[in-house]
Amino acid sequence: MTIDAMDWDGAYREDGFFDGPPPWNIGEPQPVIADLIRAGALRSDVLDAGCGRGEVSLALAAANCTVLGVELSDTAVAWARRSAVQRGLSNATFEQADITTFAGHDGRFSSVVDCTLFHALPIDKRDAYLKSVHRAAAVGADYYILVFAKGAYPAEMVSKPNEVDAYELHAAVGRYFDIDFIRPTPILAKVDALPGLPDVVLPFERDSLGRLQFPGYLLHARKSGSGIA
Ligand SMILES: C[S@@+](CC[C@H](N)C(=O)[O-])C[C@H]1O[C@@H](n2cnc3c(N)ncnc32)[C@H](O)[C@@H]1O
Known part of the structure; x- marks a missing residue:
């Protein structure tokens, strides 16, 4: 099974694909997103795209x-x-919807945060996703994406996320938004063994709570006034 056929609801129901809860459920926002929230970088109204159990929305x-x-x-x-x-x-509400066809909130959001959704989408759905977010964002809106960097998972892993390199990320998002920066940043996950590859040892450090620090990127972009999409 590739990530493109992932049963996301099954993962949250703990249907056995992962050994327990999904590894991205760390019970709090990713540290780099928590830093943005603390710094006041995200302004109302905020769209939390692919919010999962909602830790970022709730923070x-x-x-x-x-x-x-x-x-x-x-x-x-x-x-x-x-x-x-x-x-x-x-002040936190939640909607069950496919973000690649999300509509009904045109121009509403001053900030959009994508905390590890981008690599969860099939590559051929990225453009539809970016168009949806662009439509929902207000002119001047801030857009943050936290995504796995290429090489985060071993090449032989079949069901791995659709990791990106910085050029690919820049090209995809830059079609719709003005890119401010893309910088390397860790993504924490509760991983002991990889599905299907129990003997592979991942070459990353763990934090003080034992969570693996995968390589990722944080992107910041803005919706310009010219408007495409
Ligand atoms: C890696 S998880 C991250 C969840 C959450 N943002 C977090 O940080 O815990 C990716 C999330 O995107 C959701 N997702 C995948 N495809 C989606 C889609 N087309 N529309 C909306 N959500 C989607 C999954 O169900 C999952 O909750």
Whole structure:
């Protein structure tokens, strides 16, 4: 099975593909995204594209942002909604939808955050995704993408994410947005053994909580006033 055929809802239902919960569920936002939230780099309204269980949306809401999390998996959306209620965060709402055909919020969002969605999409869906986000973003909106760098996973892994190199990322996003920077940054994941490759030892350091630090990129771009898409 390639990532393109991934059963995302099954992963959240812990259907056995992963050994337990999905490895990207680290119970908090990725550190680089938490830093952006702390720095006030994301402004209301925020679109959290591919929000999963909603940790980024909920951290944004706790920082007084109005945020909409969009996510394919019903199970993840239900979890995120429950968490918002438990934490008393009515400014975080969640919609079950395919982000590549997402519509109905044209020009609404001042910020868009993609925390490890980009590499989860089939490559031939990237353009439709970027068009959807461009449509939903306000003129001048900030757009942040956190994505695995090429080489994060071994070449022989069949179901690995669609990792990018910086040129590929720049070319894809630059069709619709003005790129400000692309910089290397780690992505944390709770991984002990890789699905289908139990003996492969990944050559990355772990943080103090034992989470592997995979190589990734953080991209920042803006929607210009000229508007295409
Ligand atoms: C690697 S996970 C990251 C989840 C979350 N952003 C986080 O940081 O924990 C990628 C997420 O994208 C979601 N996803 C994949 N394809 C999608 C699509 N076409 N539309 C919306 N969400 C999608 C998956 O269900 C999954 O929750």
